[in-house]
Amino acid sequence: MKSYLEKSFDKIGVKPVSRRRIHGQDVLLGDGFVAEPYPALKKFGVEKDDFPNGCYATVWLWGRDDDVGLGLPIFFDCMHDITQPISTRQTMRINAAVQNAKQAIEAARREDA
Numbered sequence: 001m002k003s004y005l006e007k008s009f010d011k012i013g014v015k016p017v018s019r020r021r022i023h024g025q026d027v028l029l030g031d032g033f034v035a036e037p038y039p040a041l042k043k044f045g046v047e048k049d050d051f052p053n054g055c056y057a058t059v060w061l062w063g064r065d066d067d068v069g070l071g072l073p074i075f076f077d078c079m080h081d082i083t084q085p086i087s088t089r090q091t092m093r094i095n096a097a098v099q100n101a102k103q104a105i106e107a108a109r110r111e112d113a
Helices: 004-012 086-112
Strands: 015-022 025-034 055-064 067-077
Touching: 004 015, 004 025, 004 055, 015 086, 025 086, 055 086, 067 086
Parallel strands: none
Antiparallel strands: 015 025, 025 055, 055 067
16 A cells, blocks of 8 residues: 555656655655646646656655655756766756755754754
């Protein structure tokens, strides 16, 4: 049975690719190509003409079971870093999401202090 977090990935159109421990928190990472980002990603601020050829969506979610504490999708043009191999491009996207998650979790911890 899929967790709420994994179902959240399905709604965006990405697959879970990694789970990391960031500042003591479990963070689930997903990545995938979204061929028609509009209107599917409209709620995340994607406009009709933003990605006419599709985009990669890399998502991080911080939470447990049925509770998403924090999360953010990051969108990349389908031609980003085109001179790099596909596996390297995915690693670059995941690294960007990890960095973003670190910053968000640090900010949330400061707010709670």
